[in-house]
Amino acid sequence: MELLEQAFDASTFRRQGHEMIDMLADQLAENLDRKKDQVITWMDPDVAYQKWKDDWDKRSKTDMTDFFREVLKDSIALSHPRYMGHQINPPAPVAVLAGLVSDFLNNGMGVYEMGVVSTALERVVIELFLPYFGWEQAGGGFLTSGGTLANLTALLAARAQVTERDIWKEGTGEQLALMVSEEAHYCVDRAARIMGWGEQGIIKIPSDQRHGMRTDLLEKYYREAAEAGIRVIAVVGSACTTSTGTYDDLEAIGNFARERGLWFHVDGAHGASATLSKKYQYLVKGISLADSVAMDFHKTLLSPALTTALLFRNGKLRFRTFTQQADYLFERIEDDWYNMAKQTLECTKLMMSLKVYSVCRSLGFETLESYIDRVFDQTKVLASLVEKREGWELKQDPDCNIVCFRMSGTENPNELNEFVRNKLIAEGKFYVVRTILRGEYWLRCTLTNPFTEAADMEDLLALLEGYAGEWGA
Ligand SMILES: Cc1ncc(COP(=O)(O)O)c(C=O)c1O
Secondary structure, three states: HHHHHHHHHHHHHHHHHHHHHHHHHHHHHHHHHHOOOOOOOOHHHHHHHHHHHHHHHHHOOOOHHHHHHHHHHHOOOOOOOOEEEOOOOOOHHHHHHHHHHHHOOOOOOOOOHHOHHHHHHHHHHHHHHHHOOOOOOOOEEEEEEOOOHHHHHHHHHHHHHHOOOOOOHHOOOOOOEEEEOOOOOHHHHHHHHHHOOOHHEEEEEEEEOOOOEEEHHHHHHHHHHHOOEEEEEEEEEEEOOOOOEOOHHHHHHHHHHHHHEEEEEEEEOOOOOHHHHHOHHHHHOOHOOOOOEEEEEEHHHHOOOEEEEEEEEEEEHOOOOOOOOOOOOOOOOOOOOOOHOOOOOOOOOOHHHHHHHHHHHHHHHHHHHHHHHHHHHHHHHHHHHHHOOEEEEEOOOOOEEEEEEEOOOOOOOOHHHHHHHHHHHOOOOEEEEEEEEEEEEEEEEOOOOOOOOHHHHHHHHHHHHHHHHHHOO
């Protein structure tokens, strides 16, 4: 009992909590001021493993502050303006505090009784966002753990609309398929395979020069599938693609889906949030034609991961996805919006709504809009700096906050760019990622930190040029 009393000691919690918040606030300030110049502390995986194994061997039970300090030191710093890597935003500090509260409460949310506040807040949050899709009348939705899960759940909902049979009871019984751009995130492919549709179940539509879906080919691929006895039930649009940040023409896909009676899902994990921006909402023109949209709050809406909305134009359809009965959890009530596990794959679920609601309540939609405008604008600044600079090549004008570019003027740009990125990561003063586009190696930045300035971008390009001087040396 003594051990357990120590584990739950309120005064230790208070002391460690105060030290922790001081430490996090110091790191935030240092990062934003660029006083700390390390963005990533690269370590060989085996070295990192050995370091933490040693920590375990030498651990002291009481002193957690040093441990957390070390974790902060070695972890990639999203709040640093020179973080320009993968698509995950630095969370707004208020959302971090909401995360702390939700971890403390640990309300499971599978049933209403286990999340009275967070369930109600979830409905409020969903209703705050539905108007941005034109779905305030009949729309509905919920929060779930990430874009991957949201896309799978949306496609399960689409599958449940196949009316001739009860797929939940009888299985699919025929070859079903979805159509999606070849540039879509891999999780869409994975969802089709999880549903047992196999390779034939995912029809990849070629993309154009800008890596957007060739919507002019939808009809051709649809007909070919029908002739081969494959029943297409859904089309997925990307808003936007992962590699290049290209938005598919959602209006064209939506019109095609309507004509054919197909479910239209938008994977807006990264960029559906453009609908909040007066300046950039043109990118998602046609999104209101969708039947469902997945949107990540941890990519462009300032929440910590994982926090994703799955929104439905017809909110009632979200109750048809899973028709299981679980008498130990649910009452036999129709469309009970407050029993979340009837709608989502999760049973126990994080209190995500607390984070989103805290951001909306304390910062307002105007902050979210200015965040989107800022990071999208700054990406155009980076693109123009690349274009103006000799020896550099821009893949394409960025639609949003993702941009691909590389050093050119050599016979082997793939090797050169890989070389300079590896040097960059090893030194750790900036973080950028890479992608392969049609066999070519490109550097790829996602600007998620609103405090990244043109001077940071100039410094990045100059540093990479310096590394290039060492190439082949
Ligand atoms: C377009 C797109 N869809 C889905 C995902 C997966 O989202 P999550 O990482 O939240 O599961 C990503 C992640 O990068 C993405 O870019």
